[in-house]
Amino acid sequence: MKVQTINVEYTKNHKPKPDWKNLEFGRVFTDHMFSMDYTEEKGWHDPQIVPYQNLTLNPAAITFHYGQTVFEGLKAYVTANGDVQLFRPEKNFTRLNHSNDRLCIPHIDEELALEALKKLLTIEKDWIPTEEGTSLYIRPFIIATEPYLGVAPSKQYKFMIILSPVGAYYKEGINPVKIAVENKYVRAVLGGTGEAKTAGNYAASLMAQEIVEKDGFAQVLWLDGVEKKYIEEVGSMNVFFKINGEIITPKLNGSILDGVTRDSVIQLLKSWDIPIVERRIAMREIAEAHENGTLEEAFGTGTAAVISPIGQLTWEEKDYTINDGKTGKIARKLYDTLTGIQYGKVEDPFNWTIKVDME
Ligand SMILES: *Cc1c(COP(=O)(O)O)cnc(C)c1O
Secondary structure, three states, X not given: OOOOOOEEOOOOOOOOOOOHHHOOOOOOOOOEEEEEEEEOXXXXXXXXXEEOOOOOOOOOEHHHHHOOEEEOOEEEEEOOOOOEEEEOHHHHHHHHHHHHHHOOOOOOOXXXXXXXXXXXXXXXXXXXXXXXXXXXXXXXXXXEOOEOOOOOOOOEEEEEEEEEEXXXXXXXXXXXXXXXXXXXXXXXXXXXXXXXXXXXXXXXXXXHHHHHHOOOOOEEEEEOOOOOOEEEEEOOEEEEEEEOOEEEEOOOOOOOOOOHHHHHHHHHHHHOOOOEEEOOOEHHHHHHHHHOOOEEEEEEEEOOOEEEEEEEEEEOOEEEEOHHHOOOHHHHHHHHHHHHHHOOOOOOOOOOEEEEOOO
């Protein structure tokens, strides 16, 4: 592929920086953004960094009507020495292309995308928060921009990267949450788009989430879309259980998202010689393990929260309290190790982090 130069147009109006101590998730955006366009004639072209601004799109753009769009989520972290690090970013761009395949969107050049991200980070370095536990959330995404109301893959696209400084996910350390097992709605089905990070999956999940929130639950635990028997994910996180000393997580089956945190957790557990098995898990099995006292821990994994311990599951009107509603030892160790690696506080034996040259 031809090397493409990334043009930069600097902003003349720097926005005021937010209150670093009270950052919310995903509400504040930095001064610049990356964008690149696709047409059939030119392929992906015009990679550029421009001032953060609204887009002008034709109201008939396919993305608005048929949801032909994909996204990613990762973070940049500042270490104690002031270095800026990314955590396995190549996995996110590979996964973006995987999602592209499912949504009939042309592949992006993964190397160019990573180069563009690094360049954007150097320009926005003053926007990367340094307070304990904070980070810069990175949202790469692609939208179908062709104005056409026929149901067909778009012939035009826009790939963008926007950045948002975010606060510590947990203000007082990691706290176990209450989860409702969802028996009516489903997130994804085999043969559907569950494995892709595409907008429709999240639109489809809103209603179940809204309903359980009213009853004080943080998230729903999704069961499989056919029999509603087998565990898939928790909210927009992958899920792990510890039963009788062994960790289990649902095997990737096509309707479960292949999380970077999930993969990192599996590799860490293996390196610690803790038994970890990927297989189909029935909700009934979790309930039985609880009843016979062998359900020791449960937690979700994802970039935003890293590790989210589950203190209680509610299924068919019955409450199952896990580990007395406290954070389990494995969840704690995984959280400390992963965040330790991300913030450069502990050794990174897997070479997961890459340093961004800020020159
Ligand atoms: C993004 C996402 C995850 C977590 O993936 P990470 O790469 O670990 O952030 C899990 N499930 C769903 C549905 C997701 O969208």
